[in-house]
Amino acid sequence: xxxxxxxxxxxxxxxxxxxxxxxxxxxxxxxxxxxxxxxxxxxxxxxxxxxxxxxxxxxxxxxxxxxxxxxxxxxxxxxxxxxxxxxxxxxxxxxxxxxxxxxxxxxxxxxxxxxxxxxxxxxxxxxxxxxxxxxxxxxxxxxxxxxxxxxxxxxxxxxxxxxxxxxxxxxxxxxxxxxxxxxxxxxxxxxxxxxxxxxxxxxxxxxxxxxxxxxxxxxxxxxxxxxxxxxxxxxxxxxxxxxxxxxxxx
Numbered sequence: 001x002x003x004x005x006x007x008x009x010x011x012x013x014x015x016x017x018x019x020x021x022x023x024x025x026x027x028x029x030x031x032x033x034x035x036x037x038x039x040x041x042x043x044x045x046x047x048x049x050x051x052x053x054x055x056x057x058x059x060x061x062x063x064x065x066x067x068x069x070x071x072x073x074x075x076x077x078x079x080x081x082x083x084x085x086x087x088x089x090x091x092x093x094x095x096x097x098x099x100x101x102x103x104x105x106x107x108x109x110x111x112x113x114x115x116x117x118x119x120x121x122x123x124x125x126x127x128x129x130x131x132x133x134x135x136x137x138x139x140x141x142x143x144x145x146x147x148x149x150x151x152x153x154x155x156x157x158x159x160x161x162x163x164x165x166x167x168x169x170x171x172x173x174x175x176x177x178x179x180x181x182x183x184x185x186x187x188x189x190x191x192x193x194x195x196x197x198x199x200x201x202x203x204x205x206x207x208x209x210x211x212x213x214x215x216x217x218x219x220x221x222x223x224x225x226x227x228x229x230x231x232x233x234x235x236x237x238x239x240x241x242x243x244x245x246x247x248x249x250x
Contacts (some may be wrong), residue, residue, distance in 0.1 A: 076191045080205040083139075083184035090178040091131040099177050100130035103137065113141045118215040119207075135206060138170050138185070143192060143202045144211050162193050 025028035073146075088098050103110070110133060125133065146155040146166055155166045161170070167189045175182035195203050201212040 008158070019161075071211075076188075076195065076203065077205070079184070079188040080139075080192050083181070083188045084135075086178065086181040086184045087131075087135070090174075090181045091134075093178075096177045099173065100134055103130055103133045106137075107133070110137050110141060113137075113145055117141065117144050117211065138167075139188065140202060140204045140206065142170075147196065147202060147211075156193065156196055159190065159193060162189075 027064075090101060107126060108122075110126040114120070114125040115122040116137065125136065127134070143166070149155065153161070156162055163186070167186070171186050171189075173180050174185055192202060195210075199210060199212075200212045203210045204214060207214065
């Protein structure tokens with residue numbers, strides 16, 4: 001009976017291993033105080049990964065970090081200013097106090113993100129207003145953290161994935177307070193989606209620079225995805241071998 005159970009477990013793990021291999025093979029897409037300075041007009045604009053709602057056709061462009069041209073940058077700046085105007089008005093309404101106060105519940109974790117991603121001491125983040133914390137978390141820190149998770153497709157694989165998984169909860173929460181702010185936020189995030197696919201980093205409109213320039217370090221999301229997939233595969237193979245060894249025992 002014991003041997004039969006172990007054989008069944010082995011068969012199940014083999015199926016899981018094959019599925020993991022298949023998912024890993026689809027990770028071809030990449031894996032984030034002064035006034036912003038627009039890029040020069042000679043720089044290459046990012047391809048829109050939303051044209052086909054998939055990253056596959058843009059993999060070659062995404063693999064090489066690049067900035068956006070002045071027109072694309074100007075559009076992002078316009079979307080940021082529009083969102084900031086709506087969000088500021090939303091924060092001025094006392095009826096929305098609870099929405100902004102809720103960020104205090106994750107203040108310590110968000111402060112760690114702030115420090116981890118190279119913006120200063122965690123205490124600086126804790127000293128911010130609720131509104132400032134909201135801007136940092138929902139327009140920048142959350143995206144940078146997801147970019148560094150090592151599973152790019154799970155967060156940025158398509159606009160559907162991005163809107164549902166990465167920013168969907170934020171859009172829904174904001175829309176309950178102010179639909180105009182939510183619409184402006186969604187438009188800004190879709191700009192970020194294209195920017196991430198083009199430059200393999202996240203732009204921070206609060207400080208006017210992208211994550212790579214802020215930290216002075218380069219991050220290759222494609223390599224991170226490959227490393228994550230290899231580690232997962234190695235773990236599965238180890239578990240399969242351990243079960244096979246148990247089955248072979250007399």
